[in-house]
Amino acid sequence: MTSVNASPAVERSAAIDIRDLRVDYGDFVAVDDLSLTVPRGEVFGLVGPNGAGKTSTFRVLTTLMMPTYGDVFLEGVDIQEDLESARRIVGYMPDLAPVPSDLKIWEFLDFHAAAYGLGTKAQRRERVAECLEEVALTDQRNKWCKELSRGQTQRVVLAKTLLHRPKVLILDEPASGLDPLARRDLRMTLQRLANHGATIFVSSHILSELAEMCTSVCVMNRGRLLASGTADEVRHQLGSSERTLTVTLLARADEAASWISSRHAVRDVRSSAHQVVFDFNGSDEDQAALMEDLIHAGFRVRTFEEKRTSFEEILVEVAESNRRS
CATH class of the missing domain: 3.40.50.300 (P-loop containing nucleotide triphosphate hydrolases)
Known part of the structure; x- marks a missing residue:
């Protein structure tokens, strides 16, 4: 052997x-x-x-x-x-x-x-x-x-x-x-x-x-x-830690959008009748603090949802970098 x-x-x-x-x-x-x-x-x-x-x-x-x-x-x-x-x-x-x-x-x-x-x-x-x-x-x-x-x-x-x-x-x-x-x-x-x-x-x-x-x-x-x-x-x-957050509120969505816009790591804020949608590239601790502060500021939050960049999107970015270089 x-x-x-x-x-x-x-x-x-x-x-x-x-x-x-x-x-x-x-x-x-x-x-x-x-x-x-x-x-x-x-x-x-x-x-x-x-x-x-x-x-x-x-x-x-x-x-x-x-x-x-x-x-x-x-x-x-x-x-x-x-x-x-x-x-x-x-x-x-x-x-x-x-x-x-x-x-x-x-x-x-x-x-x-x-x-x-x-x-x-x-x-x-x-x-x-x-x-x-x-x-x-x-x-x-x-x-x-x-x-x-x-x-x-x-x-x-x-x-x-x-x-x-x-x-x-x-x-x-x-x-x-x-x-x-x-x-x-x-x-x-x-x-x-x-x-x-x-x-x-x-x-x-x-x-x-x-x-x-x-x-x-x-x-x-x-x-x-x-x-x-x-x-x-x-x-x-891979630089894909950014996520999209959606806050659904019972009221005052426009005010909440203005408040959120001033916060750290927030960009591209969009609002509708009861929702605020924005991109966020802070840490998990930053995200938890944002949600906590939003509630303490008096906004009545019904849901707080997160959507991260999908793995397919990450891989597409990698593949497209092949073609550009």
Whole structure:
């Protein structure tokens, strides 16, 4: 058995540690000096427009290609120094992974379980059953793969990815083309896997989709990391902390609009019969103080609503910056 080469400098709590990763295709730079750490047990999202470098990053993480330079550690294992151990640690679900039309679901999974060397026939059967239960397909085990819906196909491929109990799951656009119910089921499955100790690195070009299922996210563009952290932290790092606030009052909306206009971090105030709408770029503390002071000033507030810049709008801004530059 190949020994595990773990770097003593690798952060002990890190499931994925990427350092100065670069991927070139001739003169084209797909990944440009990417450094990123993903802690154990997280559902970590990678988002970016097409051509951002997401798939190239994943291909390196899953040992399907070697980087131009840089280092990647999975659970402390240097993937370039110990390929065999790295491949035991990682499970990869590519975008639009095919399944054979002439096999039943259980046959497809049993074939891959045998390829992984998962013990005897009885042991493989038991593991296949466990993975089918994990993705809620136990009652479909005898269904032909050619009869599967898009959502069922995604779940079968996820079950295949789980067979060898990988500690790190790399999922490239797993929710692509799924309906809302299937996305909800996928989200619940990923959260359950993370709760059981797996670390999940998942990509999408739909940021709101990742925000629903991930504990942290990062944004890439043109091969570079633009922001990383919680959803709110990413908003702030990308300069999208501004929000639109709507105050509904029982009376005196025009007076309230004039009062609000004089406050810190307020701009573009609009009023109607019972509402005042304005843009606000202050902190959460500033927003709480504004609401409190508005009430203390004698205005009778019925509702106070917030609308933040959507993740899709943030991503559109990132993509449009590509075209301008």
